[in-house]
Amino acid sequence: MNGVIIVDKPAGWTSHDVVNRMRRILGQRSVGHLGTLDPLATGVLPLVTGNLTRLAQFYTTSEKTYEGVIRFGFATNTYDADGEPLEGHVGRAAPACPEPSRRGCPALATELTLATLQQLSIKFQGLIEQTPPPFSAKKINGVPAYKLARKQQEVILKPVQVEIKEFAILSLDADRAHFRARVASGTYMRSVAHDMGQLLGCGAHLESLRRTSVAEFNIAQALTIEEIEDQNIERQKVEICHSDRSFAFPQGKGSEVEEPAVLRSAYKDRESTIDAGAKSFESLFIHPRQLLPQFPSVTADEPTAARIRNGRPVNLPEVSRARHVKVFAGQANLLAIATRLAGTLFHPKIVFPSE
Numbered sequence: 001m002n003g004v005i006i007v008d009k010p011a012g013w014t015s016h017d018v019v020n021r022m023r024r025i026l027g028q029r030s031v032g033h034l035g036t037l038d039p040l041a042t043g044v045l046p047l048v049t050g051n052l053t054r055l056a057q058f059y060t061t062s063e064k065t066y067e068g069v070i071r072f073g074f075a076t077n078t079y080d081a082d083g084e085p086l087e088g089h090v091g092r093a094a095p096a097c098p099e100p101s102r103r104g105c106p107a108l109a110t111e112l113t114l115a116t117l118q119q120l121s122i123k124f125q126g127l128i129e130q131t132p133p134p135f136s137a138k139k140i141n142g143v144p145a146y147k148l149a150r151k152q153q154e155v156i157l158k159p160v161q162v163e164i165k166e167f168a169i170l171s172l173d174a175d176r177a178h179f180r181a182r183v184a185s186g187t188y189m190r191s192v193a194h195d196m197g198q199l200l201g202c203g204a205h206l207e208s209l210r211r212t213s214v215a216e217f218n219i220a221q222a223l224t225i226e227e228i229e230d231q232n233i234e235r236q237k238v239e240i241c242h243s244d245r246s247f248a249f250p251q252g253k254g255s256e257v258e259e260p261a262v263l264r265s266a267y268k269d270r271e272s273t274i275d276a277g278a279k280s281f282e283s284l285f286i287h288p289r290q291l292l293p294q295f296p297s298v299t300a301d302e303p304t305a306a307r308i309r310n311g312r313p314v315n316l317p318e319v320s321r322a323r324h325v326k327v328f329a330g331q332a333n334l335l336a337i338a339t340r341l342a343g344t345l346f347h348p349k350i351v352f353p354s355e
Helices: 015-026 050-058 114-124 145-150 189-200 225-241 260-282 302-309
Strands: 003-009 031-033 042-049 064-072 126-130 160-173 176-183 204-214 297-299 324-328 334-342 345-351
Touching: 003 015, 003 050, 003 225, 015 031, 015 042, 015 225, 031 050, 042 050, 050 334, 064 189, 114 160, 114 176, 114 189, 126 189, 176 189, 189 204, 225 260, 302 334, 302 345, 324 345
Parallel strands: 042 204, 297 324
Antiparallel strands: 003 042, 031 042, 064 176, 064 204, 126 160, 160 176, 324 334, 334 345
């Protein structure tokens, strides 16, 4: 099965956990994701299946939006709620939390105001230098940082430039600040939470995070794993029930000689039911024409489609100014992503074989 499906990732699961479950549900190995989510986080996790896994290269710099909660009062070693409190250093300008076992310093929370946090949030907007968390997939001499951190080895990561296009502190409830953020790829909201705590001198960490969109995909399109699994089970039941080509003769008909029209009608009804079940499951996937909306779509006639399948350049005058185009054979069959060579001449960068 070739397609893109949006999963609402549950808390506590790694992105790879979700991929593995979908591989079992679909019964195929070719499943990938378009942007990792930390185990703590929930929300939009787009999965690509079958031949469309090759689309991942176009989503490496996708914009993302988040909603979440930053808790002030103590920092953690992972910069989020899954980590251990840092007892000896909760902020640059503050002493250690007097009662770290309580996982918080309530006295510090009274000093926070919504206005203070909103003013501070301005420092985290635009192009900024950000140091990734020590528990991250960033590599040090080829080794992921989190592997070194788990062994309590020193982790030194260099700051990198990231872009935070929007960062709004929406409300403050005691020591917890609710926020919304829109960021470019590579931004760690865990680091934002940690750094805010450091600047305030009270320590902070990311308590919860929900991704509400990635590129053109949003939370309204997301399905739980249970919803996908249940729908797939229903599809399989239909296929199993109709897999046997034998069936009872209609009432009043003989068992030795049957009218061909009756047989044709029964087989047609069975195939229609199977087809309806398949279409119902396929409707969970994003329609191919909704993918990569920044690329215009063009429907190729059969001679043009044949050239593309053979990897040969084609003329597409209707999209002459586009750098990349989506080429379809019919309404929903994504045939290729083509790149403009010059003028109206396009070369198929990726060709997707038919299922």
